[in-house]
Amino acid sequence: MGDVFQPWIKNVRHERLFEKAVRIAEEARSHVTETDRDAVFSHHTLNVIKQEEYPSLTLPTTFGGEDLSLYELLLLQEKIAEGDGAVALSIGWHMGIMMELADEQLWKRDQFEKLAKEVVRNQKVVNRAATEPATGSPTRGGVPETTAVRADGQYVLNGRKSFTSMAEHLNYYIVSAYIKDIDKVGWFIIDRHQPGVSVEKTWDTLGMRGTESDDLVMTDVELGLEDLVEVNSGEKSTPKGWLLHIPACYLGIAVAARNDAIDFARNFQPNSLDKPISEVAHIQDKIGEMEWKLLQAHSFMYTTARKWDEEPEKRKHMNPELAAVKMAVTNTAAEVVDLSLRIAGGRGLSKKYPFEKYYRDVRAGLHNPPMDDAVVTMLAKRAIAEKE
Missing domain, CATH: 1.20.140.10 (Butyryl-CoA Dehydrogenase, subunit A, domain 3)
Incomplete structure (x- = not known):
């Protein structure tokens, strides 16, 4: 049987990168019975993803990444999805966020460099947590019910996020919150081990069960002022x-x-x-x-x-x-x-x-x-x- 990917693999670099996706897809496919049944993301698959240094591929070469193009990202993501769509969708959020932060320079340089170095050195994985039970998809314009209150030189976050893919396996969450003192929506980076952060097992859907998109719960999470990494400007977002x-x-x-x-x-x-x-x-x-x-x-x-x-x-x-x-x-x-x-x-x-x-x-x-x-x-x- 012919490979539908063959027309889209254009050079030796593509072939080398594509082999990483092949290995991840094979590992993911070997676990689909249990991940779909139990609504979990396989830690074995995540280990292979990290062994292939996949999380750092979309970062610029100056940071130790491969500066993956959009074309290349789609080629690899599609192949991983052939093994298990839930795995591809889950890791795809991390890959895209790294590409977005590098291309659009949304954070201060030192904040981005700190995260990028951890991704390259330790293949750490992040995701944005924006969707909430009451507001639905953030693309519809809902204001987060998660709040950030500034007091005594820090922020205190309280709230709940749903549809947090790979919630239990992420190293960092980038969480949207309404910041009361400036009356704007901002984004905070939160270490998964931060006190007050927990994951509630709520994921029980018909499809994409293996994304393990459980609820992220934040109860009086204390964060430094430097953990506020983005503030929404109110301007129309650029195409992504x-x-x-x-x-x-x-x-x-x-x-x-x-x-x-x-x-x-x-x-x-x-x-x-x-x-x-x-x-x-x-x-x-x-x-x-x-x-x-x-x-x-x-x-x-x-x-x-x-x-x-x-x-x-x-x-x-x-x-x-x-x-x-x-x-x-x-x-x-x-x-x-x-x-x-x-x-x-x-x-x-x-x-x-x-x-x-x-x-x-x-x-x-x-x-x-x-x-x-x-x-x-x-x-x-x-x-x-x-x-x-």
């Missing part, structure tokens, strides 16, 4: 290419479903036939439909990534394009997984086969930001504005 790690993840799940569906079709021969079902016309139609959908999704995503990398002067105008990639690719991924289930038939619903897990996991992509309604509105407004 790294968020394409989201569609890359779900595309990887779709590729895995495609591969397993073809293997199933080639090897399954009911006693009503004298040939495997891969030679049946309507099965071939479904395989062909998976192929053209995947070709389109890959082309759209990687062409957009190359534009981001090669034409940085256009980035500030790429928000609608990035959003369209997310919407198109995640919806296409869901369609491909559905086709794989149609090929497997009733057997696809059995825990004996991976198809039902692909189906559950890929649905989560529809609820990662930006959501379809927001994308459609954004594209419509741009089209109307262009005609004014």
Whole structure:
């Protein structure tokens, strides 16, 4: 079977980096039964991620990273998702945040250098914690109920964050909070061992169970003034290419479903036939439909990534394009997984086969930001504005 990644691997550097993702994907795949069943992130997989020095890849070479391009990040993330989408989505947040902090210089230099050095030396892993039960997705504009009160030369944080991927395994949390004394929303970096920080086991979802996205609870957490690393300016945020790690993840799940569906079709021969079902016309139609959908999704995503990398002067105008990639690719991924289930038939619903897990996991992509309604509105407004 041909490798769908081959057209997108362009040079020796890509091949070397891609092998890291292959090894992580293989390790992740070996643990999916227990991670999906128990809603946990495998520490064995995290060990391999760190052994491959994966967490530091998106950092600049001046810090000891590989200065990964967006194109390269998506290539690796998609491959990891082929092993387990939950692993790819989880580590993808860390990878993107490192890229964002390096590119946009959101923190003071000494604050970023301190974190970057820990990531390079010890492969430490971080994630932002922004979503809350009451406010929903922060992309919808909700103000955090988590509060930071300044007193006696420090800040005291109280609050709860939901959907904190890898919560139990992170070294640092970057937490959003409403800062009362300045009446603004800011971000604090918090060590996982800080007194008052705890993780409450709440993650019990249909799909992406292996992200272990439990609640992060902060009770009178005392932080230094230097731990306030960002303050929201109120200005419109700049486009964030790294968020394409989201569609890359779900595309990887779709590729895995495609591969397993073809293997199933080639090897399954009911006693009503004298040939495997891969030679049946309507099965071939479904395989062909998976192929053209995947070709389109890959082309759209990687062409957009190359534009981001090669034409940085256009980035500030790429928000609608990035959003369209997310919407198109995640919806296409869901369609491909559905086709794989149609090929497997009733057997696809059995825990004996991976198809039902692909189906559950890929649905989560529809609820990662930006959501379809927001994308459609954004594209419509741009089209109307262009005609004014």
